[in-house]
Amino acid sequence: MSKFNSNIVVGLALLMLIFSSCKKEEFGPQCINCEENAISPSIQNDVIIVNEGNFGFGNASLSLYNSTSKTVHNSIFQQANNYPLGDVAQSAYCFEKKIYTVINNSSKIEVIDKSNFSSIATITGFDSPRYFLPINSSKAYVSNIFSNKIDIINLTNNTISGSITTSSNWTEKMLVFNDTVYVCDMSNNKLILINKTNNQIIANISVGIQPNSLILDKNNKIWIMCDGGFNEANAQLIKFNPNIRTVEQTFVFSNISDSPSNLIIDSSKENLYFINNHIYKMNINDMSLPSSSWVSNNGEVFYSLGIHPTTYEIYVSDAKDFVQNSTIYIYSPNQQLYHQFQSGINAGHFLFLQ
Amino acid sequence: MKLTSVIFIFLIVQTTFGQMVNDTIKFEPFVVEAFAISSTYKTTKLDSATTKSVENLAQLLQENSTVFIKSYGSGSLASVSFRGTGAGHTRVLWNGVSLNSPMNGQIDFSLYPTPFFDKVELHYGASGLIDGNGALGGSVNLQNSLPNFNDSLQSIKLNYNYAMGSFNKQIHSGKIAYKGTKKWFYETRIFHTKADNNLVYYNFAKKESPEEKLQNADLEQYGFQQAIYKKIKNQTIGMRFWYFNSDRNLPPTMLVIKNDENQKDESFRLLLHTNGFKNKYSYKVSTALIHDKLIYNNKLIDINSKNKALLVDNHIDVNYFINDKITFLNNVNVRYEEAKADGYDNEHNRFNNSWLTGFSGNFKRLNWTIFNRMTIVDDFFKPIAPSVSLGYQLPKLEDVTLKAAVGINHNYPTFNDLYWTPGGNPNLKPEEAKMSEVGLKYHKTFGKTTFTTENTFFFAHVSNWILWQPSSGSIWSPTNLKKVENKGFESTLNIKYKLNKVDLSIRGNYAYIISKNIELPKNTDNALNKQLIYVPQNQFNSSLNLSYKNTSLSYGYQYTSLRYISTDNNWYLPANYISNIGISQKIEVNPATFNLRFQVNNLFNQTYQSITWRPMPLRNYMLTISINL
Numbered sequence: 001m002s003k004f005n006s007n008i009v010v011g012l013a014l015l016m017l018i019f020s021s022c023k024k025e026e027f028g029p030q031c032i033n034c035e036e037n038a039i040s041p042s043i044q045n046d047v048i049i050v051n052e053g054n055f056g057f058g059n060a061s062l063s064l065y066n067s068t069s070k071t072v073h074n075s076i077f078q079q080a081n082n083y084p085l086g087d088v089a090q091s092a093y094c095f096e097k098k099i100y101t102v103i104n105n106s107s108k109i110e111v112i113d114k115s116n117f118s119s120i121a122t123i124t125g126f127d128s129p130r131y132f133l134p135i136n137s138s139k140a141y142v143s144n145i146f147s148n149k150i151d152i153i154n155l156t157n158n159t160i161s162g163s164i165t166t167s168s169n170w171t172e173k174m175l176v177f178n179d180t181v182y183v184c185d186m187s188n189n190k191l192i193l194i195n196k197t198n199n200q201i202i203a204n205i206s207v208g209i210q211p212n213s214l215i216l217d218k219n220n221k222i223w224i225m226c227d228g229g230f231n232e233a234n235a236q237l238i239k240f241n242p243n244i245r246t247v248e249q250t251f252v253f254s255n256i257s258d259s260p261s262n263l264i265i266d267s268s269k270e271n272l273y274f275i276n277n278h279i280y281k282m283n284i285n286d287m288s289l290p291s292s293s294w295v296s297n298n299g300e301v302f303y304s305l306g307i308h309p310t311t312y313e314i315y316v317s318d319a320k321d322f323v324q325n326s327t328i329y330i331y332s333p334n335q336q337l338y339h340q341f342q343s344g345i346n347a348g349h350f351l352f353l354q
Numbered sequence: 355m356k357l358t359s360v361i362f363i364f365l366i367v368q369t370t371f372g373q374m375v376n377d378t379i380k381f382e383p384f385v386v387e388a389f390a391i392s393s394t395y396k397t398t399k400l401d402s403a404t405t406k407s408v409e410n411l412a413q414l415l416q417e418n419s420t421v422f423i424k425s426y427g428s429g430s431l432a433s434v435s436f437r438g439t440g441a442g443h444t445r446v447l448w449n450g451v452s453l454n455s456p457m458n459g460q461i462d463f464s465l466y467p468t469p470f471f472d473k474v475e476l477h478y479g480a481s482g483l484i485d486g487n488g489a490l491g492g493s494v495n496l497q498n499s500l501p502n503f504n505d506s507l508q509s510i511k512l513n514y515n516y517a518m519g520s521f522n523k524q525i526h527s528g529k530i531a532y533k534g535t536k537k538w539f540y541e542t543r544i545f546h547t548k549a550d551n552n553l554v555y556y557n558f559a560k561k562e563s564p565e566e567k568l569q570n571a572d573l574e575q576y577g578f579q580q581a582i583y584k585k586i587k588n589q590t591i592g593m594r595f596w597y598f599n600s601d602r603n604l605p606p607t608m609l610v611i612k613n614d615e616n617q618k619d620e621s622f623r624l625l626l627h628t629n630g631f632k633n634k635y636s637y638k639v640s641t642a643l644i645h646d647k648l649i650y651n652n653k654l655i656d657i658n659s660k661n662k663a664l665l666v667d668n669h670i671d672v673n674y675f676i677n678d679k680i681t682f683l684n685n686v687n688v689r690y691e692e693a694k695a696d697g698y699d700n701e702h703n704r705f706n707n708s709w710l711t712g713f714s715g716n717f718k719r720l721n722w723t724i725f726n727r728m729t730i731v732d733d734f735f736k737p738i739a740p741s742v743s744l745g746y747q748l749p750k751l752e753d754v755t756l757k758a759a760v761g762i763n764h765n766y767p768t769f770n771d772l773y774w775t776p777g778g779n780p781n782l783k784p785e786e787a788k789m790s791e792v793g794l795k796y797h798k799t800f801g802k803t804t805f806t807t808e809n810t811f812f813f814a815h816v817s818n819w820i821l822w823q824p825s826s827g828s829i830w831s832p833t834n835l836k837k838v839e840n841k842g843f844e845s846t847l848n849i850k851y852k853l854n855k856v857d858l859s860i861r862g863n864y865a866y867i868i869s870k871n872i873e874l875p876k877n878t879d880n881a882l883n884k885q886l887i888y889v890p891q892n893q894f895n896s897s898l899n900l901s902y903k904n905t906s907l908s909y910g911y912q913y914t915s916l917r918y919i920s921t922d923n924n925w926y927l928p929a930n931y932i933s934n935i936g937i938s939q940k941i942e943v944n945p946a947t948f949n950l951r952f953q954v955n956n957l958f959n960q961t962y963q964s965i966t967w968r969p970m971p972l973r974n975y976m977l978t979i980s981i982n983l
Contacts (some may be wrong), residue, residue, distance in 0.1 A: 028608075029556050029966050033924050046854070058559060058609040058967040059925055084559050087609040087967070124611055127654060146655035147718035159665045171654075230776040230829050258490060259829075300877045301824060321878045323887060324922035345920060 026085075029059055031164075033325075033334035034075035034344070039064065039117065045073075047315070048099065048351040049328060050092045051344025053085075060089035060345060061116070061344035063329070067311060072341050077101075077110070080117035085214065087280035092351045095134040095155075099351070102142065109142070111158055116354065121158040126151055133174040133181065135196050141181060150183065152199060164199050169270060174215050175222070177242055182222055184211040191224060191240065191277065197219070205245060207235030212261050217284045220270035221248065225274055227251070235260050237282075251289045262305040265311055266279065275302045279316060279331075295331055306350025311313045313338060317347035366784040394721050395481030395759050396810050396844070400474040408546075409517075409525065411474070411494070412463035417910055417934075419476055420844060420865035420893045421492070423463070427605065427963045428521065428551050428971050429573045432463040436478060437467060437493030437812055438840035438869025439787070439887045441817075443765060444489035449498055449594070449625055451667045452486050456704075458770040459488065465600055465619055467545050469515070469527040470579050471496040477814055477842075479789040480744035480761025483741045486687060487708055487729050488765040490787035490816055497596060500629070501531075501539040503585040509533045512983035523549035537585035546576040551605070555969035556652060556961060559608040568969060589630030593948035596623040601687045607967035614653040621646045640672040647959060666690040677959040680715035683725055691769075698773045699782035703738045703778045705764065706731045712741075721745040731766045734784055739763055745943035753798040757810075766847060767832070771820055777831040785834070789814040804850040814874075823875070837888065851948035857905050862896040871921070881921035890915045890929075904940035911934070919966055930962035951978040 004256070045066045051059035062085060064073040077085040086106035093100045098120060099112040106197040109123040109132060117309040127147035134140045134155070141152040141164075148169050154161040170186040176196060189209050191200040191268035208226025215223050221239050228235035235258045239249040253260060253276070260276035272282045278293035279302065303326065325349035332338040360593040362925035398419050408414045412432035416423045424441065425432040433441035442459035445452050447472070455656040456462055475495040482489025510532045517525040532540045551571035556563045578599035582592050598621045608614035627640035644665040651658050674682040687710075692703035702707045712725020728739045741761030748754045793810035819836035843866045851858040868891045874882055885891065892915035899908045913931045921927075954977070959973040 007888075027408050027556075029919055029925055029927055029962050054967065056607055057917070058607060076561075081561070083561055084609065086559075087607060107611050127612075161436055240537060299875075318877065319824075321921055322879060323873070324878070324880055324920045325924055345925070 006027060010147075025149060029057065031059075031061075031078075033063070033342070035079060037071065037073045039073050039076050039079050046353050048092060048094075048308075048353065049317070049343045049347050050089045050101065050349035050351065051317075051326065052088050052090065052346040052348040054323065054345060055088055057345075058084055058087045059142070060085045060343055062089070062092075063249070063343040063347070064117075065081060065309060065341070065343075066255065067313070069329075070339055070341070071233060072343070074342075074344055076117050077112065077119075081119050088217065088346070090129070091131050091349045093105065093134065094351055094353055095140075096137065100132045100140070102136075104128055104130065104145075109153075123158050123160065125160045135176060135181070141174060141176055141183075141194075143172045143183060145172075148211055150194070162227065164194060166201065167204070174210070175214055175216055176204050177216055177220065177222070180242065181218065182214060183241070184214055184224070186210050186212065191222075193245070201295050203245065204239075205247075207240075207247070208250070209233040211238075213274075214262040214264055215265040215272070217265060217268070219271075219284070221284070221286070223263060223265070223272060225260055226255070227259045227261055231256050233277075234258070237272075239264075253284050253289065264305055264307050266307050267309045271313060273280040273305060273307060275305050275316070279305065279314065295335055300327075300329075302347045303346065304350065306352065309352050315350050317343070317350075319348075320348050322346055357616045360549065360832070361727055366580070370637075371432030373499060388393070391756075392855045393755050394723055394743040395755070395795060396483075396808070396812075397481060397516045398476040398478075398846075400476075401472075408468055409463055410468060411466040412498070415463070415476075415494070416693070416912060417895060417897070418861075418863070420863045420895065421476065421494075422888075422890060422893065422914075423964070424869075424888055425464070425968075425970075427568075427571070427964075427968045428553060429464060429549055429571070429602065430604070430968070433460055434463055435889070436482075436558070437814065437842065438475075438794050438886060439814075439816060440836070442768065443488070443785075443816075443975050445485055445493035446496065447485050447493060448496045448596075448623065449627070450485075450495075450638070450640060450669055450671075450673075451623075451644070451665075452626060452689070453623075453644060453665075454488065455693075455768075457644060457693045457695060458663065459765070462619070465598065465621075466496065467527070467547070467575070467577070469543055469545050470596060470598075471920050473497040474956050478642060478810075479814065480741045480743065480759045483727055483739060483761050483763045484710070484725075486753075487706070487727065487731075487736075487763060490763055490765050490785060490789075490814075498579075498581065500590060500592070501533060501583050501585075503533075503537050503539070503590070506535070506537070507533070508535055508983075513980065515978060516568060517978040520552050520974035521882050523547070523551075523692075523976070533975040539581075539583040539585075541579075541581040544576075545578070548572075548574045553969065553971045553974070554861075555608070555972065558961075559967060566608075568605050570603040570615070573600070573602040575600040575602075577889070580713075587602045587630075588632065589628055589855055591628045592626070594623075596625075596846060597621070598623075598828070608969060609967050612654065616651045616653075617771075618649040619647065620649075634675045636673045638669065640667075640669045641757040642667045645676070646771075648802040661695040661697075662693065664692040665944040669952055670687060679717065680713055683710065683712045683714060685710040693769045695769075697775060698769070698778075698899040699775050702769050702774075703772050704732045718935045719747040719749060728762075729764060731759045732768065736764050736784065753796055755797075757793040758791065763787050763789070771832045776829050779821075779832050783790040783817060783818050783830060783834050785818045785820055787814055787816045788892070802852050804848075806846075808844075808846050810844045812842060812844070816840070816903060817873075835873075835875050836871060838868065838869060842868055857901045858898070859899045860896070861898075863894065865891075867891060878921065878938065884921060884923045887921060888917050889917050890917050906938050906944070908936045908938075910935075927963055927966060930960060930964075932960055932962070933957040947982040949980045951980075952976070953978070 023137045046063045047065040049063040051061045061075045062077045064076050086103035097114045101110045111121040112315040128145045130143045140153040149163040152162040164342040168187045172184040174183045181194040189312045191203040209229045211224045211226045213225045224238040226236045235253040237251040240249045262275045268315040278297045279295040280290045281294035282290050301320040303317045305316040312333045320329045325342045330339045357407040385474040396858045460532050478492040482493040485976045487495040514528040529543045531948040553568045557566045576614040579596040581594040604615035625642045629638045646663045669692040671685040687708045689706040694701040708729040710727045714723040724742045729736045739762045741758035746756045764784040767783045791812040795808045797806045818834035818840045820832045821835045822830045822832045845864045847862045850861045869886045897910040915929045916926045918926045937951035941948040
């Protein structure tokens, strides 16, 4: 009968465990280390990390980092609002003291107060939004995947006021220069030019295969990174002159498996950085692609890249196996690892507040 | 061409057996039915009474075993894993034929309504090798009983069930069985279900957790199964055809506002088999043709993906009874797998053949089984995958049996692993599991009480575990990167008590599982020695059945501890504990027997999720009426 007794003991122990676990109500996914460092109203920070989370898991989050005190706060949206950010946070943009966070699979933009991270409004009605670009104080554009349009947002009442029909079903990063908005068209390998006043498409200009990111340099030239697709063509870095609307220079990556992304530029608008497994640095006047990496990934999975506007420190995320919290590495301008810390799952975007 | 040769083999073999003349030795009927898995392994047997009270296989296993069910919600995709392994490490067999998709190696357990089979047997760990390769965790055997030809009386049996429940659920199922003269037997089963599944839940993913109704979750499923058997002397020849059709809209998660997804599944399964015995041989020869179609449609993002798979699975199982103590086992499996998917550049096929040889026997108080399965899949030749198991009845305590088993099994990469574009890796190696277990079984009857308990410790290593990771840029690709250690403890307890017209039965199952990564790629140190995601450490379920005369009352309870959802174990889904209660009444009006059953699921109205942000039903009801003639 001893087995009988032991089973009863196990059963009773379990019952006790079950009833004791009823105390705190927990619904849905929970994070153990996220609220270790609670946010407070007087918080002063300069970096927001957008953690994508996993598709369908609804574990997207925002992390907050102070580059002076090196303190980190995770899941700040959940902390400030008591509900999760959403499913797959793609990007964020800070405009007029509001943080516009684009939540791709939740088809929404959370408009967040920069001072306390509470949600001011939720813009809904998107298909699959990717990036946000303000045009003026009352208008912004939002690019989309799986949808042949760029949504136009009315920033006064936070609604979608219209859209620009494109022939692309994947528009990605955008920038505005003078009167024109430049949009990466991933599906047609084009750069879409839109007149920002009347929202009309001006031109579709061919670039390399899959343009994923673009930036503007100090000479008012646009640099476009084309990753080449999955062994479809060699990747290209393109220098584009917006004034005469022509490609001025094309740098071709030598290896078909190269898949560069995350093109960024420092505040001097002179030095380009991008990820191609490792981090590379290139001056806008260089005549060829960098032959060696600026910082080696050392076996890590470099996923996204950012540069601090005043300290010039490089922020890079390591997404590891994509199912756990990312590590953020900060490199000083002299390539030295300056600091590292943990953020949320799949840190995919850095936003520097000014 | 390949198909023809397979059928040819089947015909040849059958003819050979048909030419045998003598039949002198008499075997117990169960020996002929199938080679019963040795009791020295850990198994769970669920009989027809248990299978009748639930809707589908997922629910059956959830309530009656400690395998882990991952369910996307009521009527939605459900997968099953054993002892900390993955869903692709569970083999599902229908009368001995593995149904696992060659595309992802898995089975959607929500597509298997219980009226289509009579018995379910779970084989844990090393015992899964009996059923074929790939069962690194275990296997689920769905069985249709063979007709009983022991008497030559003509008989007809009719059974019809109608169930209606919450969320506009309606289920019809029926079975008609006719046993004619001259040892012919016919059986037809039909099934139809429809549900809106528009369950109500609190959306705590939104400000102030509003009450919402699940959208786009309606489904309709139907199917039939036709069987014909004929007994000729000591040989039974049978045919069983099973058609199933499912059309489901796929609901969004609680964080998605807009979605328009649909999945259609269609299956054709034909099984021809002959079982019998001659002299000192018992044999089972079968050939099966399985054709599965899956169409996934997402209108919002304009995706319409079609997938088709074909399996031709042939078995020649011959057991030779050397003497009354030793049996020689010899099973050959010739299996052809073919699949076409929008994710592949072209159609792919392969042979997945294996040959099991071994011996089973008893020596005084010791029962033993030893065998080896040799496998050839594509270019892989694995000559050695052995298993040994022992069961020893204690000499002074005859109610106690000590058991031990060890074994090796391999799981071959799926077509998705090998050929998915982009990312598929044709250089993958098979995954390998080394499994072991020791246990103690105790069975005793004290007067009116029967008491059975089985307690098992298990330990397993799975190496070359296939892991999908990003390779270049954002392209995901599988590699044999991971090594996992699974260990734990399983305990079952059954008590039956009978007094006059009162029947009481109490059943409890408990499992404790530690499943952790012990080898990983360099950059994922934070996941090393951590519990795998979606593997609960503790699972417990129990049921209590009380019946008096024609009335019975049942109570079921299931506890699942927290499941981690990130590999560094920083994120988790909280534990859940669900209770169900049911009452049923049997009414006999000659010649018919009516049965009325009312069931309350999730009695205490618990909010829980089995998969992140997929709402599970709150308290819900079901009323079932069945008629037996």
